[in-house]
Amino acid sequence: MMKNIKMKSNWLFIALLAITTTYARAGKDSTATSAPAAEVKADANNAGLKLPAGFGALKVADSVNGARHIVVTEKGDIYVKTSGTKNGGGIFVLHVGDNGKLQSKEGFGNYGGTGIAIKNGYLYASSNTEVFRYKLDADGKVADPENPEKIITGLLDRHQHESKSIALDNDGNIYVNIGAYSNSCQEKDRTNGSMGMKPCPILDSAAGIWQFKADKPNQTYGDGARYATGLRNVVGLDWNTTTNSLFVMQHGRDGLHDLFGQYFDAKQSAELPAECMYQVKKGDNAGWPYIYYDQIQQKKILAPEYGGDGKKTGGEDAIDPVVAFPGHLAPNGLLFYTGNMFPAKYKNGAFIAFHGSWNRAPEPQKGYLVAFVPFKDGKPSGKWEIFADDFAGGPEFISPAKAKHRPCGLAQGPDGSLYISDDKGGSIYRIVYKGK
Amino acid sequence: MNKKLLLAAAGMFTVAGLFAQKTTAKKAAPKGKEIYTQYCLSCHQPDGDGVPNLNPPLINTSYVLGDKTKLITWVLKGTTEKVEIDGQTYSNNMPPQNFLTDEQLASVLTYIRSNFGNKASAISAADVKAVRATVK
Numbered sequence: 001m002m003k004n005i006k007m008k009s010n011w012l013f014i015a016l017l018a019i020t021t022t023y024a025r026a027g028k029d030s031t032a033t034s035a036p037a038a039e040v041k042a043d044a045n046n047a048g049l050k051l052p053a054g055f056g057a058l059k060v061a062d063s064v065n066g067a068r069h070i071v072v073t074e075k076g077d078i079y080v081k082t083s084g085t086k087n088g089g090g091i092f093v094l095h096v097g098d099n100g101k102l103q104s105k106e107g108f109g110n111y112g113g114t115g116i117a118i119k120n121g122y123l124y125a126s127s128n129t130e131v132f133r134y135k136l137d138a139d140g141k142v143a144d145p146e147n148p149e150k151i152i153t154g155l156l157d158r159h160q161h162e163s164k165s166i167a168l169d170n171d172g173n174i175y176v177n178i179g180a181y182s183n184s185c186q187e188k189d190r191t192n193g194s195m196g197m198k199p200c201p202i203l204d205s206a207a208g209i210w211q212f213k214a215d216k217p218n219q220t221y222g223d224g225a226r227y228a229t230g231l232r233n234v235v236g237l238d239w240n241t242t243t244n245s246l247f248v249m250q251h252g253r254d255g256l257h258d259l260f261g262q263y264f265d266a267k268q269s270a271e272l273p274a275e276c277m278y279q280v281k282k283g284d285n286a287g288w289p290y291i292y293y294d295q296i297q298q299k300k301i302l303a304p305e306y307g308g309d310g311k312k313t314g315g316e317d318a319i320d321p322v323v324a325f326p327g328h329l330a331p332n333g334l335l336f337y338t339g340n341m342f343p344a345k346y347k348n349g350a351f352i353a354f355h356g357s358w359n360r361a362p363e364p365q366k367g368y369l370v371a372f373v374p375f376k377d378g379k380p381s382g383k384w385e386i387f388a389d390d391f392a393g394g395p396e397f398i399s400p401a402k403a404k405h406r407p408c409g410l411a412q413g414p415d416g417s418l419y420i421s422d423d424k425g426g427s428i429y430r431i432v433y434k435g436k
Numbered sequence: 437m438n439k440k441l442l443l444a445a446a447g448m449f450t451v452a453g454l455f456a457q458k459t460t461a462k463k464a465a466p467k468g469k470e471i472y473t474q475y476c477l478s479c480h481q482p483d484g485d486g487v488p489n490l491n492p493p494l495i496n497t498s499y500v501l502g503d504k505t506k507l508i509t510w511v512l513k514g515t516t517e518k519v520e521i522d523g524q525t526y527s528n529n530m531p532p533q534n535f536l537t538d539e540q541l542a543s544v545l546t547y548i549r550s551n552f553g554n555k556a557s558a559i560s561a562a563d564v565k566a567v568r569a570t571v572k
Contacts, residue, residue, distance in 0.1 A: 083489070160528060160529055162527060188531060188532075190528075190529055190530075190531045191532070254478075257478075258475075258478050358491070359478060361477055361482055362478075399483070400481070400488055401483075401487065401493060
């Protein structure tokens with residue numbers, strides 16, 4: 001009860017603040033027609049990040065615990081979905097000043113989760129079982145934070161790969177990842193030598209992307225369609241407006257050496273299988289759990305749970321990846337860059353936020369970084385490269401527990417800045433291009 | 437003279453005893469470490485600090501340092517539930533480790549209770565055997 005009252009008074013305060021800000025902005029706009037808007041300055045040390053020449057980084061905020069996916073409004077407000085809740089908030093809206101730094105932060109949406117997106121005047125956000133939407137006003141602010149519409153409900157959460165990432169197309173559909181509650185569909189999950197179930201019963205209700213209507217309340221499995229299957233777990237996904245299709249980043253399977261040591265040594269197991277980017281169309285199958293993609297042999301390989309030995313190929317009916325990255329780096333965010341701030345090379349290319357590995361031990365962990373893949377006409381036009389690095393904080397921190405920051409979500413600002421969220425340290429970074 | 441000899445003999449005996457004890461401990465430690473490396477390390481990590489939100493750390497946690505029976509049961513049975521440990525939740529499945537012998541489990545549990553900065557008492561094969569008899 002107290003919390004409700006407090007939340008309401010907070011929102012009254014935000015409403016007042018919004019009105020004041022609007023007036024302030026209107027005033028500024030009318031006098032600033034001849035001068036460009038104040039440019040944000042990168043932090044002196046680029047917020048500890050290593051970036052290509054000409055780019056700079058600033059830390060917008062450093063206190064958004066469990067910051068998963070993010071989205072930036074036309075007015076420059078940042079909405080962050082958090083993995084847990086704090087003081088009744090699982091979504092935080094960050095208002096920033098002209099210097100790009102956090103001015104105020106307000107929470108609402110009393111559920112933890114990962115997915116967040118803006119489409120056609122609505123903010124969409126997901127828990128690990130449901131998807132909600134909130135109407136945005138003309139300033140891109142959530143009008144009624146206490147009363148969202150429940151769009152999707154009753155999705156599986158069996159404590160493994162439980163996050164429900166979301167993306168929307170331009171035809172009124174929303175796509176939701178439902179991850180497999182298993183590593184490789186073994187009879188006994190993650191148990192040495194246990195064979196795979198055939199057919200894998202998980203595929204009926206998980207391990208794929210489901211498509212729902214973006215505006216219809218209370219949909220569940222029967223109302224949606226399994227859009228793509230054979231995807232073990234997707235956290236990063238984005239709708240590509242060049243190809244008008246969905247792209248997803250799959251988290252590949254773990255433990256080839258631990259589970260089938262007769263075929264894989266620890267070094268092979270650290271590199272394999274690839275973390276794959278797929279372009280998925282309706283009805284596509286990416287092959288999990290029966291196969292995995294080996295980026296060294298550049299082949300779809302039969303999983304050892306299904307009779308594979310690291311060499312036998314399989315998955316004739318499965319699609320090939322668009323890009324194959326080294327194993328276990330955990331791609332948690334995908335964004336096709338359509339902004340104008342960055343040099344031409346980056347236009348329509350893909351940024352991928354890698355959370356960083358844990359399943360490479362005893363080999364060193366890696367991949368606490370943001371990668372980039374150039375695209376032309378909807379296809380990769382060059383090799384993937386590291387765009388932003390050193391999130392972990394230095395070589396001594398490159399392990400999941402020691403890492404200071406782990407990239408998770410990506411968003412593009414109205415000026416073309418790239419925003420990166422960090423669910424380990426709670427930081428929100430903004431990358432800007434400063435010129436040559 | 438006799439007294440001196442006796443003292444010297446007693447001293448030698450003690451040293452020999454200590455040496456014997458030390459070698460047994462040394463023998464047990466590598467065995468525990470070996471088992472840890474083979475069956476536990478890839479999830480719980482080389483330093484036992486785990487993976488946030490997925491695989492719990494083994495450092496200074498009530499599950500490792502607390503009740504022996506609870507710890508032995510946990511490792512024998514594994515889990516497919518989301519687990520809350522000392523205020524943090526972990527969602528990855530842990531496979532049952534019941535294929536390890538009583539001696540192997542005793543070594544590895546003693547290893548984790550006395551490494552990574554942990555200082556808790558050893559677990560014996562008899563402890564594991566007693567718990568295993570009650571676990572289905």
